[in-house]
Amino acid sequence: MFDIKSFYEAKSVADAVDALVKDPDAEIISGGTDVLIRVREGKDAGRSVVSIHNLQELKGVKLLENGDLWIGAGTSFSHITNDPLIQKYIPMLGEAVDQVGGPQIRNTGTIGGNICNGATSADSASTMWTLEAVAVLEGPEGERRVPVSGFYTGPGRTVRERTEVCKYFLIPRESYEGWAGHYIKYGKRKAMEIATLGCAVRVKLSEDKTRVEDVRLGYGVAGPTPLRCRKAEEGLKGCAVADQEAVAAFAKAALDEVNPRSSWRASKEFRLQLIEELAKRAFYEAVRKAGGEVNA
Structure with a gap:
């Protein structure tokens, strides 16, 4: 009971x-x-x-007239993974939330709950940061919009007031059009596991698919909240996708922007190793999904 x-x-x-x-x-x-x-x-x-479990106004995925993607906060992980719009425009998010818990959890748990819970280990969090998602809340004073990057205030804490309801998330058109990405979840086992570390990389390549026009690098469990490594991102822009030294420098630069801790799941030192290695692996896979070729 x-x-x-x-x-x-x-x-x-x-x-x-x-x-x-x-x-x-x-x-x-x-x-x-x-x-x-x-x-x-x-x-x-x-x-x-x-x-708010049965409120249909909080469920589903829509493509708005301006090209932004609308994701209802009450949409379950399973529905996000299988939604045609998600699969077409941001399959990375569907793949990320498909790693949450087991089938029962994914059929019940929601994207809004995953974000509003405030956990740095949330599998949707680092991906939503790299998508530059915006959370839309409604409370007694009306509606307000908060970038997901400004939503977290500490471990298990967010800016959402107790009397506010998270209604939906917006993914700006410019954050998915022409982009591809990949999320890697590291855990001690492949299923029913909370992330030891989560790494999300999104890339926008040049027209000939040989250079990095833009890149985003996000992590979960690399600090008290999810985070973006913006300085590392800047260092890789304009580089050739096959420039292994530039990619290695990109991954190493991330170490200056993270603050992992030791826990019973992993030591700080091991998480730092993961942060560097997963950045390279996720980058190369994102490049492959964007149509580029790398020899790594």
């Missing part, structure tokens, strides 16, 4: 916000794969929950 004081199923986002305002002890719940675990462990026991 879960120690929950009350359960309310919201009829709309506005209704959910109203319920959260009226009950200062209430917490939002969608898929529940994180919230219910905290309740079971006693961390959030005895609280009220406001469910």
Whole structure:
């Protein structure tokens, strides 16, 4: 049994916000794969929950008139992976969330919950950073937009207020059109594992596919929050995709922008080794997916 004081199923986002305002002890719940675990462990026991799980307005993927991709916060990982628009425009995100937990978790857990949980190990997080996604929240004061890169404030903490509902995410057209990417999750086993480290690389190549026009490098579990290595990115722009020295320098430069810690999953030193190695592997795979050729 879960120690929950009350359960309310919201009829709309506005209704959910109203319920959260009226009950200062209430917490939002969608898929529940994180919230219910905290309740079971006693961390959030005895609280009220406001469910947005069945709100259709929070589900699905759409291509907007301006070319931006709209991803409902209540969309499950399985639906994201299998959505035709995701597969066509940003398959990297579908591949990343397909590494979350097992099938039951992926069928229930949502992209909004994964981001709003604030965990640096979230498999969607580093990819969403490299996609320059924007989170759209609604609260008592109305709607506001927050770049995912500014969403995290610390381990398990975000800028989302308790009375706010994450409605959807926007992926700008310029962040996926002409780009390709790859996400690597490192864990002690291939399934049902929280990431020891996550690495996401996106590239935009020149027309002849021989040079790097732009690149983005994101990590999870390389610091207290997900992060981007922007200085490392700048160093690789304009370089030939086959320039192994430039790629090695790109991967090594990332070490100056991360702050991993030792934990029971891995030591800081091992994570630093992963940070450097996975950057190269993810880059070369992203180049291959973008149509380039490398000898690495």
